[in-house]
Amino acid sequence: MKLVKTAKEMQGMANQSRKNGEIICLVPTMGALHDGHVGLITEAKKRADVTVVSIFINPTQFGRNEDLNNYPMNLDTDLAKIDDLRVDVVFNPDIGEIYPESFQTYVVVEELQGFLCGIFRPGHFRGVATVVLKLFNIVKPHIALFGEKDYQQLKIIQRMVNDLNLEVEIVGFPTVRDENGLALSSRNAYLSAEERIRAASISRALCEIKKVFDTGIRRANTIIEAGEKKLKDVGIENIDYLEICDPETLRPKELAEDGDLVAVAVRLGAARLIDNTLL
Amino acid sequence: MKLVKTAKEMQGMANQSRKNGEIICLVPTMGALHDGHVGLITEAKKRADVTVVSIFINPTQFGRNEDLNNYPMNLDTDLAKIDDLRVDVVFNPDIGEIYPESFQTYVVVEELQGFLCGIFRPGHFRGVATVVLKLFNIVKPHIALFGEKDYQQLKIIQRMVNDLNLEVEIVGFPTVRDENGLALSSRNAYLSAEERIRAASISRALCEIKKVFDTGIRRANTIIEAGEKKLKDVGIENIDYLEICDPETLRPKELAEDGDLVAVAVRLGAARLIDNTLL
Numbered sequence: 001m002k003l004v005k006t007a008k009e010m011q012g013m014a015n016q017s018r019k020n021g022e023i024i025c026l027v028p029t030m031g032a033l034h035d036g037h038v039g040l041i042t043e044a045k046k047r048a049d050v051t052v053v054s055i056f057i058n059p060t061q062f063g064r065n066e067d068l069n070n071y072p073m074n075l076d077t078d079l080a081k082i083d084d085l086r087v088d089v090v091f092n093p094d095i096g097e098i099y100p101e102s103f104q105t106y107v108v109v110e111e112l113q114g115f116l117c118g119i120f121r122p123g124h125f126r127g128v129a130t131v132v133l134k135l136f137n138i139v140k141p142h143i144a145l146f147g148e149k150d151y152q153q154l155k156i157i158q159r160m161v162n163d164l165n166l167e168v169e170i171v172g173f174p175t176v177r178d179e180n181g182l183a184l185s186s187r188n189a190y191l192s193a194e195e196r197i198r199a200a201s202i203s204r205a206l207c208e209i210k211k212v213f214d215t216g217i218r219r220a221n222t223i224i225e226a227g228e229k230k231l232k233d234v235g236i237e238n239i240d241y242l243e244i245c246d247p248e249t250l251r252p253k254e255l256a257e258d259g260d261l262v263a264v265a266v267r268l269g270a271a272r273l274i275d276n277t278l279l
Numbered sequence: 280m281k282l283v284k285t286a287k288e289m290q291g292m293a294n295q296s297r298k299n300g301e302i303i304c305l306v307p308t309m310g311a312l313h314d315g316h317v318g319l320i321t322e323a324k325k326r327a328d329v330t331v332v333s334i335f336i337n338p339t340q341f342g343r344n345e346d347l348n349n350y351p352m353n354l355d356t357d358l359a360k361i362d363d364l365r366v367d368v369v370f371n372p373d374i375g376e377i378y379p380e381s382f383q384t385y386v387v388v389e390e391l392q393g394f395l396c397g398i399f400r401p402g403h404f405r406g407v408a409t410v411v412l413k414l415f416n417i418v419k420p421h422i423a424l425f426g427e428k429d430y431q432q433l434k435i436i437q438r439m440v441n442d443l444n445l446e447v448e449i450v451g452f453p454t455v456r457d458e459n460g461l462a463l464s465s466r467n468a469y470l471s472a473e474e475r476i477r478a479a480s481i482s483r484a485l486c487e488i489k490k491v492f493d494t495g496i497r498r499a500n501t502i503i504e505a506g507e508k509k510l511k512d513v514g515i516e517n518i519d520y521l522e523i524c525d526p527e528t529l530r531p532k533e534l535a536e537d538g539d540l541v542a543v544a545v546r547l548g549a550a551r552l553i554d555n556t557l558l
Contacts, residue, residue, distance in 0.1 A: 007444050011444070011446060100441075102390075102438075103442050104388055104389045104390045104391065104438065104442065105386060105387070105388045105389070105408070105438060105439050105442035105443055106386070106387050106389065107384060107385070107386055107387075107443075108384070108385050108386075108387065109383055109384045110383045110384070110385065111381075111383045112383065129384070133443060134442075134443055134444050137443055137444040137445055137446075138444050159381075159383065159384060160384050162379075163382050163383065163384035163413075164384055164386075164412060164413055164416055165286050165290070165413050165416040165417050166416055167290060167416075
């Protein structure tokens with residue numbers, strides 16, 4: 001495994017790999033790797049000649065009152081995990097390498113960012129789109145993998161790739177869950193043992209919504225209420241959203257249909273947790 | 280000369296050229312080619328194995344009350360000129376090819392767009408940066424050439440290239456002028472013969488400013504007044520700006536220094552005309 005710190009070195013390696021006809025797969029991460037990341041990396045390795053994992057806690061995707069300064073970080077543990085997986089390259093730049101002084105160029109996917117997490121985290125997806133575009137230009141992947149837990153992020157990146165004529169195949173990878181159904185997230189580290197058990201109700205709420213939908217009920221409000229009850233039953237009162245949306249435009253729907261997205265974000269203790277499923 | 284209409288075909292050709300180790304030079308244009316464009320293309324040919332000229336009137340860089348619908352267009356004349364210059368490829372996509380339905384991703388160079396033309400043409404440079412990034416991703420040039428007449432555009436594109444880690448060398452090409460010193464522009468076509476003669480005072484105003492600066496005067500306001508007089512003498516009253524700025528940040532200056540930018544934009548008849556020089 002090669003550890004690369006500068007954009008220039010990474011681009012040089014990428015150009016050489018491309019010249020050799022090798023397929024480059026990128027798994028972008030902010031570190032604090034869990035089994036969801038392991039799934040992404042394992043999938044990347046199946047598709048790649050050269051697998052690159054980036055580790056970069058991207059400041060521009062955090063709001064002022066968010067958890068940038070507390071975000072879990074353990075580079076040595078991450079590198080050991082990645083080494084076990086026999087990844088070819090880890091790209092781990094410093095902040096100044098990605099955002100030099102006088103940096104001022106941002107990418108905005110205007111409509112898709114106006115829903116769900118975009119409402120509660122203004123500027124978040126601008127930061128995500130910008131850093132992902134930069135990573136694509138630095139790592140030059142043929143394929144990049146993203147977790148489906150971050151559904152809105154996945155859609156925004158797919159849209160950006162289409163709109164900007166990037167020749168990168170975007171692959172979504174199913175959410176990995178713990179034994180209670182809680183979607184794995186680096187932010188689960190903020191939960192106490194007791195909160196972690198209650199947090200399992202987030203995915204239960206999604207299951208309940210699916211169940212109600214499967215009985216034939218179509219009014220979104222009615223279906224959502226059943227899910228909300230599951231959250232409130234365990235004292236999760238701080239719900240940013242629990243919505244049924246069009247899976248492509250992310251617009252909220254009044255009547256649910258097969259294939260619609262159910263997306264949820266709650267605050268529990270020090271964590272903001274998201275999850276989703278498709279009807 | 281090959282005429283290419285789709286992004287996919289252009290990308291295929293660019294990928295093949297790169298595989299062959301050929302240097303691709305791009306000259307992006309909105310058509311209505313004049314001797315300024317000829318200069319850019321001639322310079323591109325010196326540096327390239329494959330020279331690509333794009334012709335695309337980019338709607339996202341026009342404001343609502345601007346001249347999108349009147350912008351001069353004469354594809355046959357343009358293609359004949361380009362053919363004479365023995366250009367390899369003309370990329371001339373339709374609007375729907377560049378901006379498909381549901382297009383919504385824009386690139387913004389935030390600080391540099393806050394000065395000069397950016398104030399008078401809100402959204403203009405967002406449109407420019409977006410289409411240039413798309414053209415870079417489609418044509419995959421090693422080198423791209425831009426006229427120095429559009430100084431702010433050149434700086435914004437250079438900033439975008441650095442900020443987004445694009446491996447494209449941006450080359451500025453000196454402004455080409457008519458026999459009276461008027462900077463060549465497709466928009467000069469809007470001028471009557473009489474207006475065209477008066478428009479020559481724009482570059483005379485810049486020369487006058489240089490002259491005053493060379494006498495040792497440093498107060499920007501004093502220097503600018505001398506230039507303004509040249510414009511008003513020929514009845515050019517509609518001055519968007521006539522400013523001395525930092526050549527990198529574009530911030531207006533109170534005291535002029537060697538190397539500073541003098542930039543001007545005026546409205547004359549149906550045309551908005553810009554020009555600039557360095558002290």
